[in-house]
Amino acid sequence: MTRAADTGMRGRRTRSERQEGNGAESTRITAGVEATSSRSEKLLLGNQAVAWGAIAAGVDFAAGYPGTPSSEVLQELIETAPEYGHYVEWSVNEKVAVEAAAAASWSGQRSIAVMKHLGLNVASDALTTLAYTGVRGGMVIFSAGDAQCHTSSNELDARAFAQFASLPVLDPSNPKEAFRLIQDAFGISERLELPVIVNSTPRLSHTSVSLDIGGIAPRSRRLPRFAADRTRWICVAALALRRHAWLTERLSEAPDLLDDYPLVERIDGGKDIGILTSGVAHSYVLEAVAELGLGNRVSILKVTQSYPFPLRSVCDFAADMRELLVVEELAPFIEDQTRIALQKAAIVKTVRGKSDALVPLVGELDPAIVRDAIASVLGIEPEPAGPTPVDLPVRPPLFCPGCPHRSTYYGLRQAAQALDPKPLVVGDIGCYTLVNSYPFEMLDTLLCMGSGAGMAHGFSRAGLDRPILAIMGDSTFFHSGLSPLANIGYHRSNVTVLLLDNRYTAMTGFQANPGTGLTSTGDPARRLSIAETARALGFDNLATVDAHDSSSVAEAITNAVRHDGPSIVISEAPCALQEARLRGRQRTSPRPPLTINSEACVGCQSCLTAFGCSAIGWDNATGKAYIDPGKCVGCGDCVVVCPVGAIGGEADG
Amino acid sequence: MDSCSVVIAGVGGQGVLSASRLLAQAVTQTGQRVIVGDTFGASQREGSVMSVVRLGADVRGALIAPGDADFLIAFEPYEALRRLHFLRQGGTALVDSEARIPVRVSLEGGYPAIEDVWRAIGERAGRLVRVDASAAAGTLARKHGSHYNVTNVVILGAASVLRGFPIDKPQLLATIEARFRAKSLPMNLEAFSTGVGLADSLAG
Numbered sequence: 012m013t014r015a016a017d018t019g020m021r022g023r024r025t026r027s028e029r030q031e032g033n034g035a036e037s038t039r040i041t042a043g044v045e046a047t048s049s050r051s052e053k054l055l056l057g058n059q060a061v062a063w064g065a066i067a068a069g070v071d072f073a074a075g076y077p078g079t080p081s082s083e084v085l086q087e088l089i090e091t092a093p094e095y096g097h098y099v100e101w102s103v104n105e106k107v108a109v110e111a112a113a114a115a116s117w118s119g120q121r122s123i124a125v126m127k128h129l130g131l132n133v134a135s136d137a138l139t140t141l142a143y144t145g146v147r148g149g150m151v152i153f154s155a156g157d158a159q160c161h162t163s164s165n166e167l168d169a170r171a172f173a174q175f176a177s178l179p180v181l182d183p184s185n186p187k188e189a190f191r192l193i194q195d196a197f198g199i200s201e202r203l204e205l206p207v208i209v210n211s212t213p214r215l216s217h218t219s220v221s222l223d224i225g226g227i228a229p230r231s232r233r234l235p236r237f238a239a240d241r242t243r244w245i246c247v248a249a250l251a252l253r254r255h256a257w258l259t260e261r262l263s264e265a266p267d268l269l270d271d272y273p274l275v276e277r278i279d280g281g282k283d284i285g286i287l288t289s290g291v292a293h294s295y296v297l298e299a300v301a302e303l304g305l306g307n308r309v310s311i312l313k314v315t316q317s318y319p320f321p322l323r324s325v326c327d328f329a330a331d332m333r334e335l336l337v338v339e340e341l342a343p344f345i346e347d348q349t350r351i352a353l354q355k356a357a358i359v360k361t362v363r364g365k366s367d368a369l370v371p372l373v374g375e376l377d378p379a380i381v382r383d384a385i386a387s388v389l390g391i392e393p394e395p396a397g398p399t400p401v402d403l404p405v406r407p408p409l410f411c412p413g414c415p416h417r418s419t420y421y422g423l424r425q426a427a428q429a430l431d432p433k434p435l436v437v438g439d440i441g442c443y444t445l446v447n448s449y450p451f452e453m454l455d456t457l458l459c460m461g462s463g464a465g466m467a468h469g470f471s472r473a474g475l476d477r478p479i480l481a482i483m484g485d486s487t488f489f490h491s492g493l494s495p496l497a498n499i500g501y502h503r504s505n506v507t508v509l510l511l512d513n514r515y516t517a518m519t520g521f522q523a524n525p526g527t528g529l530t531s532t533g534d535p536a537r538r539l540s541i542a543e544t545a546r547a548l549g550f551d552n553l554a555t556v557d558a559h560d561s562s563s564v565a566e567a568i569t570n571a572v573r574h575d576g577p578s579i580v581i582s583e584a585p586c587a588l589q590e591a592r593l594r595g596r597q598r599t600s601p602r603p604p605l606t607i608n609s610e611a612c613v614g615c616q617s618c619l620t621a622f623g624c625s626a627i628g629w630d631n632a633t634g635k636a637y638i639d640p641g642k643c644v645g646c647g648d649c650v651v652v653c654p655v656g657a658i659g660g661e662a663d664g
Numbered sequence: 665m666d667s668c669s670v671v672i673a674g675v676g677g678q679g680v681l682s683a684s685r686l687l688a689q690a691v692t693q694t695g696q697r698v699i700v701g702d703t704f705g706a707s708q709r710e711g712s713v714m715s716v717v718r719l720g721a722d723v724r725g726a727l728i729a730p731g732d733a734d735f736l737i738a739f740e741p742y743e744a745l746r747r748l749h750f751l752r753q754g755g756t757a758l759v760d761s762e763a764r765i766p767v768r769v770s771l772e773g774g775y776p777a778i779e780d781v782w783r784a785i786g787e788r789a790g791r792l793v794r795v796d797a798s799a800a801a802g803t804l805a806r807k808h809g810s811h812y813n814v815t816n817v818v819i820l821g822a823a824s825v826l827r828g829f830p831i832d833k834p835q836l837l838a839t840i841e842a843r844f845r846a847k848s849l850p851m852n853l854e855a856f857s858t859g860v861g862l863a864d865s866l867a868g
Contacts, residue, residue, distance in 0.1 A: 161704075217704075217726075298722070298723075301722060401784070403774075403775065406710060409709055
């Protein structure tokens with residue numbers, strides 16, 4: 012039985028399946044913390060350190076929605092739940108996760124809600140009022156940001172979000188500190204009676220270090236006790252204004268309430284410049300100062316709590332320095348807050364950083380950027396520019412061999428080619444977004460989770476004279492698809508929804524969702540029917556097809572597009588990668604790979620340019636396509652693609 | 665040694681991140697400070713993957729500046745070229761010989777000729793060791809009747825005997841022995857010694 016707990020993009024295997032093999036699945040199998048060691052140090056991913064910090068703090072309740080680079084936190088909490096007894100779930104979305112965690116906190120338990128930075132936006136309605144009501148048991152929001160947009164549609168800075176929501180935010184600079192800060196965050200949350208946001212980036216979440224977390228003894232969950240309080244837990248309008256005043260006062264008292272927490276870290280050296288920094292930028296600063304030999308010229312103040320901003324510490328530091336340089340990723344948050352702090356304290360200092368383009372506003376920092384910024388401020392001859400990357404075409408990610416999405420999109424392409432005018436394809440977020448990539452390249456728009464159906468309705472109602480086709484996956488359906496589908500169903504928009512149901516939240520590591528039929532911890536659960544739900548939302552014109560049968564997919568899409576009004580095609584087949592993992596455990600043999608009969612192959616390249624399975628290659632020498640038996644999983648989806656019927660059979664041996 | 669940075673590069677699905685974990689685990693056993701930073705983006709399958717393993721008392725961050733890597737271990741020559749700017753002039757490159765060219769590039773072009781790749785790596789690296797690790801892993805899989813790909817362990821075996829490599833053979837072997845279950849251990853041990861042999865034969 013799957014525990015729905017491994018990451019696909021990176022992560023580690025569960026205890027029960029470790030040490031079974033190596034190689035084919037190895038991108039998602041890493042040594043993790045299990046390898047025996049004579050020392051108590053373990054190799055921990057930043058996200059795992061966060062999870063262990065929560066465990067050390069005695070977390071009772073954990074909820075989240077997967078999203079790179081945050082997913083390993085809850086995975087680790089799922090794997091440790093049997094031993095430590097905390098409740099843990101993949102909620103249907105981040106807002107629900109925050110609401111559930113808030114209820115646990117209001118019942119006196121310690122809770123954590125885990126998400127990527129974009130999930131903060133989904134959760135913001137709950138979060139911004141939660142700042143007014145406050146919390147009882149310590150509550151932590153872990154948000155993993157994505158400076159550089161490695162896997163996200165924006166690089167929103169959670170520190171600015173925290174200020175906007177009036178919630179404290181902590182910025183760990185490395186996994187070891189994250190382990191401690193998560194524990195502090197629970198204490199700070201209880202001291203201030205506010206949820207505390209802990210902010211990460213890919214360079215923290217996806218960095219591993221060896222860490223001694225000591226022995227953490229299992230303890231029993233706190234018994235929930237909800238004490239009714241009409242002046243607090245019912246945030247109606249009349250009360251809200253009073254609670255806003257409470258919040259404002261609480262934030263102004265924060266420095267005194269928290270004076271025993273290390274919210275800044277100061278390293279005194281020289282006074283030529285004072286470098287203010289936070290998060291992962293701190294490590295680049297330390298390395299640059301060491302490399303440039305500036306220990307006696309500069310001092311460093313790491314701002315650990317960006318909001319409420321540690322005014323006094325920053326002003327004390329600034330007063331001692333000739334000028335200031337702020338080195339931080341993304342928004343000029345500390346830089347602007349420092350200017351405000353100095354102005355309030357009537358301290359006149361030059362503050363350099365993003366305002367004079369020494370530190371970029373866009374993308375992540377790296378050691379070279381930081382070294383050059385520091386050297387420039389001190390008038391040090393810059394290091395000769397390092398070698399530059401060779402300009403090579405990117406290696407685009409592809410659907411896995413056997414992926415049902417490829418077959419579905421082959422069917423979509425067949426249908427679209429016969430339609431005039433061509434459908435507008437309105438996209439959404441999941442593995443299936445790769446319809447944007449070679450060889451399909453059929454996507455017209457992409458915005459955010461759930462935006463496919465929401466925007467398709469808009470395009471239709473705006474009067475666009477083309478068939479409108481919204482794409483959506485099963486996890487997105489439950490995350491943020493229900494509302495826009497209800498909007499289409501109720502307004503009877505002329506929209507076709509192509510729902511790709513592969514049963515798992517596959518892109519982030521095969522997590523369970525309500526369409527999976529498993530709980531987050533791997534116990535059987537009743538699947539919620541996407542078809543029945545869609546029907547109830549007004550999609551009477553509904554077809555369910557086998558995703559591996561591209562001809563039926565094409566026919567169903569054609570019929571749906573010709574139908575006037577809402578229609579939905581549910582193309583279903585389980586994620587091939589997850590199936591392979593399950594099969595691996597059950598030790599049944601996979602289907603044998605197919606071959607291309609080189610006598611029959613006419614070299615038309617259809618299998619490459621119209622289908623694009625990574626198991627199919629091109630032999631320039633012979634001018635024929637071939638199948639790599641090491642990659643082919645024998646799904647047979649490509650058989651219909653070949654116009655001369657050259658694909659079939661089994662590989663020799 | 666003050667500090668040492670090893671860049672491991674390859675294609676999603678090749679076992680790059682596993683290799684870097686095994687390496688880091690071995691470092692951890694020795695009590696040295698180690699930091700591993702992974703860059704993989706949306707590269708789960710067939711995309712570019714890179715991991716940096718940094719050792720030493722003073723290492724802090726998970727990223728390195730161009731020209732700061734002492735070793736470049738690549739599972740594929742074009743991925744070696746993609747990350748070549750991280751290798752310091754005169755550093756050591758260990759590269760699997762087998763090119764894996766994306767379908768689109770094989771049809772439309774866009775990659776330099778493979779001889780030019782080897783020349784570029786050779787010009788930067790003080791030492792370039794080419795190994796047929798994936799070929800050897802394929803042979804091992806057939807021999808053991810296994811569908812697992814042990815390319816990464818072959819490559820680690822080869823790396824362990826590189827001059828100046830920060831983790832030696834016994835340390836890596838001990839980590840591999842602790843890591844794999846009895847059933848898969850023999851194949852992995854054989855993969856490791858195959859890698860050692862490949863690198864040794866080149867050195868000799």
